[in-house]
Amino acid sequence: MGLIRILSEKVASQIAAGEVVERPASVVRELIDNSVDAGATRIVINIENGGKTLIRVSDNGTGMDRDDLLLCAERHATSKISELLDLFSVRTLGFRGEAVPSIAAVSRMVITSRTLDQLGGFRLTLQGGKIKELEETGAPVGTTVEVRDLFFNTPARKKFLRSAATETDHIVDTLSRIALPFTALSFRLDEGEKTLLSLPSVESDQSRLSALFGHEVADSMIPMEREIQGLRLRGYLSPPEKDRARGDHLFIYVNRRSVRERLLTHAVIEGYGSRLMKGRYPYAVIFIEIEPSLVDVNVHPAKQEVRFHENRLVHEAVKTAVDDSLRQKTAALFHVPLPSADSVGERNGRIAEPMADYASYPGEATIPRPREFQVPLMIKESPVVLGQLKETYILCETKEGLLLVDQHAAHERRVYERLKKSYENSNLECQPFLLPPRVEFSPSETRTIQKKMEELSKVGVSLEHFGGETFVVRSVPNILVNVDWKFFLREAIPLLEEQGTVKGDQLVDRLLSLMACHGAIRAGQRLSHEEMVSLVENLGEVEVPTNCPHGRPVFKRLSFYEIEKMFRRIV
Template sequence: MNTIRILPENVASQIAAGEVVDRPASVVRELIDNSIDAAAERIHIRIENGGKRLIRVSDTGVGMSRDDLLLCIERHATSKIETSSDLFAIKSLGFRGEAIPSIASVSRLQITSRPRDRIEGYRLRISAGKLTAIEETGAPSGTVVEVRDLFFNMPARKKFLRVSKTETNHIVDIVSRTVLPYPTIHFKLEDSGKTILNFPACDRVISRLHALMGGKVAEAMLTAEETVQGISLRMFLAPPDFSRTRGNRMFFYVNGRNIRDRLVTRAVMEGYGQRLMKGHYPQAVLFLDLDPSQVDVNVHPAKQEVRFHNSRNVFRMISATIEQVLSRSVHPFLPSGRHADSGAFSPEPPAVFQSVVSEPPPDSRPLPGQTAATGTWTIQTLEPIRNEPSQQKAGWEIPEVIGQLGNTYILCQGENGLLMVDQHAAHERIIYEELKKGMNSSKMEIQNLLFPYTLELSVKEARIALEKEPYLSRTGITLEHFGGNTFLLRSHPALLKNTHWEVFFSELLEKLAETPTGEESLIDSLLIIMACHSAVRAGDPMTREEMTRLIEQLEQTDLPSNCPHGRPVFRHISYREIEKMFKRVV
């Protein structure tokens, strides 16, 4: 007796349907794609019970004849492609000929359609994949697809559907993600007769953004267009201040197809970089248009993932363009109407390498088995890394420091209004960039300790310290294993002054254990923690000269808007906003 058998047709159809249709939202997506491919000017979606009871999609597209109606329910019957080579030149959203047969096999389906050049229309009914009727009928031009009782013949699949509200939310998300590339199409979504989404036809994407993301976000969006090596990129980027804790406001499109692609997501996140707080995601819309032969859309059952022929070029283009756009956005050190220009100044030469011997810190302890040393030693006084303010960047204005609020915020006034600067975040940014420049140029200022500082670590911390020692040494930290969980700190970057070493290394080693393996990410984590522990703290009083010096040094950094953790460094209040507060203007 054979152990391998051919599955019955209905079972095979249900298996195939499971790859295409997993919930009501996927039905809506497939039907909307068909309507767009049919050149519809209006698409109306109506659902009941979260789409479990009814999904009705009507459009004003080209419609189908009787023969096409009968063919559309056959698996792998499509008007989009003819040969295998067409798979690499796909310009439509649908192309496999699987959607309608898959939906028909797990529901009660009715399709009514009339071509624009015909007087008569036809209605087709099919239940669980079996044709039950086809008849002539009066109908407006276009197509109406009604899907009732989804998964009625698959109770095991049906029980995995969520409550109606959840399924409705998934449908809302699908429709919202579809409307952006097609502003000239009117989309409307109703739930049990109540309109929940309505996007009238318009001539610009920005109008859709207003409706979809809100006027405040849409008006703040930065735009850019770029074409490189046949790849056209158009983007709308919300400033980092509009970031969210979820990534559901990132919309990516390739040749009009909405995708959720890891490569594009990573490129966007890299472009925003340290402008985002950890765990936050930007609001961004990207449209990529390229030759269909340069992108494979046939790699995912739901066609939500793609594979680029030259993914490296795509990644670099996206991340570099975003970085450029954000760098040119309005800057607090610029007069009104000016924008930052990365080419307007040249980088400052790195500091000269210095190796110094210092007095042991007040809380240092002698080595195990030794007594404290006595006598005299030579102390070389360290000058600040920037003894004189660097040359001001072309066209930039340094705002005037007028005071300190709560020993935490530096208050400045300039041509554009009031600038409030978080002194700790600002100093973090300055120190982080100094450390990074020094390390990259191998000219970091290192402080060698005359008497090593003894560290008693936990078992876990000791293991991490031994494992990450090469990365520590790259940043100027020399830890010598003395035995057991005891380590000797012999040198550290000169910027790390007045540091509580136990707290510093506890946080540092814990962070290194959490950081994904990769030299750059590990080194960056080290530098960020060093900067945090070295920076002036909230609550520390500062003189006017110190505050002015801090602002001058912040102005010279590459990314003054955010600290290395992604927190904002400053907030700006315009004179007009202040006047409105006091009712001087309406």
């Protein structure tokens, strides 16, 4: 007798359900999708014990008549498509006809529904996917699906569920994600007598963002909009300083469908670039509108993964849109800051030249003497440099309050952008040594250096293997000549070892960032007033004045309102 056998319908249904129903939040997602597709304007969710004991989803949608109610419990029964080609034009959230039968297969389910043209409704009772009863009942127009004892007949699945609190958190997150693009709909989530989330219908995205993220974050978010080759992008981005340790507040939608797609998440993070520190994430909401024929939403039964016909185009469009939006906002926030009305520059009837990022001789970060120049009127509206705090921070007064500038981060950003521009133009200035020094590394470091000498040469570090663990340094970039370039080399080694996980351009960028860090003004370095004015002025000339290349903030602001609240001048 052969070993291969046909699974029973019961076992096959339970296995299939595993692809759709992972936890209570999966049930909530599928049922809300159905409610949205049914044209509901009000959706109420009730749960008990984190959804493990009860999930009830009620809507005021079109409802189902008797025949449709019976069919909805059958696998692959759907009103959304009728042939394969329909998959490439589907605009509804659901279309596979698997959600209800999959949920029913692992629970005790009751569906009550009524259409507008019916005097009464019908109630369908199922257990483990089997129909137990169909009866007439009084009911409002719409549908209510009640799911009890999830995974009651699959104990192996049930034991993998987390605590009620954890499962509730997943349900709240799921509802939050679904609700964002559907501002015209109202949603409410209750657990027992307690309302966990209430999202009334609103006229604007801003109101929904405030309800989900809080007013402080929502009010600070930067709008984004872009259209390219049939791809329409819009969304909202938090400024880099409002970041998080987790990426759970990065919401991405494709044709209003909430998706968790690495390609798109990566594009958003790439768009932020060095504005974010490594391991930090923004608050972001990205809406992508694309022709259904150019995206495949049928990758997985859960419908949270998508594939694009042109992955590279979509990735680049999202990345560029994020970068451009942040760049425009920061330019507006920090509009060419110049010396102030009572700065040394105006008192002398002149202003300082921008700070030099390269040495008057190689490696020295110096500031040239000011040149004669008539002080423009706009200086009076620019930050007033007050002084230096702890020889690390530059204090400035603005029309809005107090501005604190991290002198190292500010200069590091300026140096980095100059280095990057020089590298891109193939004119990175290097200094050859007349008497090339030698430097020794550990055996493991030596192996890394030997493999990556070509990458180092791209950023101006020319090494020659002298034998054993010793290398001769032929030249280094000008910015490193008068700093501890040996320390730079040792700090560069971990970056070189990571090359397998980063692209060549990313490696060069990281090396230039490290180089800028070593070549910039240090914390604890005393600056003259003219040097401070010049450093603040230069922030208006860089592309990304808000963060250093490693993502640390360049400046922070304290408004007069906050200051007056601290001194209780206002309540």
